Amino acid sequence: MFIKTTNPTFKNFGELVCDSLDRDFSKDINIKNKSIKKLKLTSDNSTFLKVNKGVVMILVSLDGKDIKSFIINRIINLKKGIYFNLISISDESEVSIISKDEFKSINLKEEYTYTKISSSLNIDQIYTKFYQEKGTNYSFAGESHPYWELTYVDKGNLSTNVDGKEYNLKQGDLIFYAPFQFHTQATLNNISSYLTINFKMDSNDYEVLCNKVFTLERESYNIISKLIEELSNDDIYSNDLSICYLKQLIIHTARLKNTYFQSKPTTHMRQTYENSLLNEILLFIDEHIYEKLSINTLCSHFCISPSMIHSLFKKNMDNTVKNYINELKLSKSKELIKNTSYTISEISDMLGFSSIHYFSKKFKTSFGISPTEYSKSIYD
Template identity: 35%
Template sequence: MYDKTTSAEFRKYGSVYDESIDVEKNDLIIKQIVTSDKVISSLYYFLEPTYIEVVEGMAAILISDSSNSNFKLFAIHRKLEIKPNMYFNIISMTDQITYNLIIPSRYNLKIEFLNPPYVYNRILPTISIPEIIAYYYTIKSPKYKFKGERHNLYELTFVDNGTLDTTVDGVNYILNSSDLIIYGKNQFHTQAVNNNSSCSYLTIMFDMKCDDDSLICNRVFHCRKELYDAVRTFAKNISATIPYSENLILCNFHEIIIRLFQYDYLGADDASLPKESYQHFQDELLEKIVAYINERISSPITIEEICNKFSVSRSSLQMLFKNNLNISPKKYINDLKLTKSKQLIKENKYTISEIAFMLGFNSIHYFSRAFTQKYEISPSEYAQTMFKE
């Protein structure tokens, strides 16, 4: 963190001005300098006042009133007048800068060398995730076994609820609720549910460039609060369809990976996960799916559409509804459509055939049979009853 040259702290070394210096009138000369230097190994030292005017790019000035004291870095804002007897040099904050060094025509210059040189620390990414290839939420039954695979991608598995046994190149790992693991590129990995309870987990396949992936691969991370919140935020946003959702999802996932790289540097005590936070992914996913169905119940809606929208398999969707609502997703949709059909019949705006078509039933006969089975009265008889009332 550093100040601008317009700050009060800079007044110790010089001042700022707006209007360009009249070079001829003040017997000055201009030396235009183009540089991309981010490492400073030498310093200017003038016995006279000097002036700096940045022509192009963004620059900073490294400056001190003594060659032996701590140097200060200031972002250059406006034009600068540097006091005599200062040690300074200009650093390019952008790829390249052009600036005018304005000095007396009869200047006295001394060059002071820095040992070690000063290195300008730019804020640059050290981790790059250019693409998330796939992501899906899975619920597996007890005794599930996946024989294994390898691929040229990274893969993250986060266990929401239950216990997942996995091997990576023959090494065994156990993931409990709110644990996650990252499989490295081309590593053979298997997964299994070996106890008597189902296991639900989020899988994300992605590409990544980083200095050392061994820091996060092939180890079990138990999510502390910040990491859990980052995973949860990602899971909430993956089905969003508003503009720039993809960019937000990538930012969310970058946070997850960065927190994994930081995992060993953060204290465990202050960031423990509250017990009430566990096992909510199923509830949140189900809530979003049910809301999606309710919003579109007056239009044809398919199981395949829901699976694609929320990145879940048919079997996982079945188990999600069975575990939480004790009903299949197809029956839930049909029951909701039949409830909606009663409302439409009451409105007396559409024929029975139109209502069946609007709600996406395959035929009027299938609609009539389903309605009669549920309400023990046919749609036409129900309409007559409403009309008589």
């Protein structure tokens, strides 16, 4: 995540100039570079920087080795003895600088390069979408085509031959076929239901996605459930959401380190029950977030055992109940600090923390900044 120069941690390197300066900036420089090989050193206490156009990242260091990065969102005055340089996040930028320094430069051991946030996997279009049920001994002779295809087995089993190699898919398994990759499909002595999607994708991850069977983990299963739902809808933006969920599914699948997982795929009925119960629990926690919540409170209210609620959160949230409640309370505390006039102590009490010291410690652990520093940063 980016950090702005209004963040309290920037005070180690310089200060904000909130008022307009009663002086003309002596030099305007245009910046296009996305990488730097050198750092400049300030030897004067008056090195002012102002961004006139674009988005600019300043790289700063106290020793020329440990580099921190900030997005310049105010006029700044760098301290004496600070190493710095600038990178343009936008296509090009303009910065005004005033300083009496003739900056000395040092070479970096390794070039610092900014990697822009952009998509490396693009899905332009979904051509076809089929959810079909096939009887026993169904056999498809095979095909190849100039687009990607995925098949997900929702029930039963499926056999597929890809470029002469046989693969067997069971419930919860997924396989990808690359463009022009010949493949057949057949059921294995039972009724099988599966989803098939043909789509146009710009990707070179053939080795990651192809010629293997993926058994979906719980999070990916939830994504494909949403994908199936949106593919069946005609609501506004359903097509956009379908492509988003398909892309998310592919990314999650590509990240899988192992073909099989200890978490066994659940049945659709079981997952529907778990989703409904979990949603009710999450809603209850949200509505009672200002109270002292415990696992026993939740178990008593929903008539379930502690082991069941632990399993529910672990499988579907990849989190513990206690952590989830604490994270939600801390998120609420940020909203209260930002949008109300309550003191830090009052907010700590409102959210049921045992002490303001404990609250401050948890807040800083989660967000890297104390509640007091966060409050000040909002109004700087």
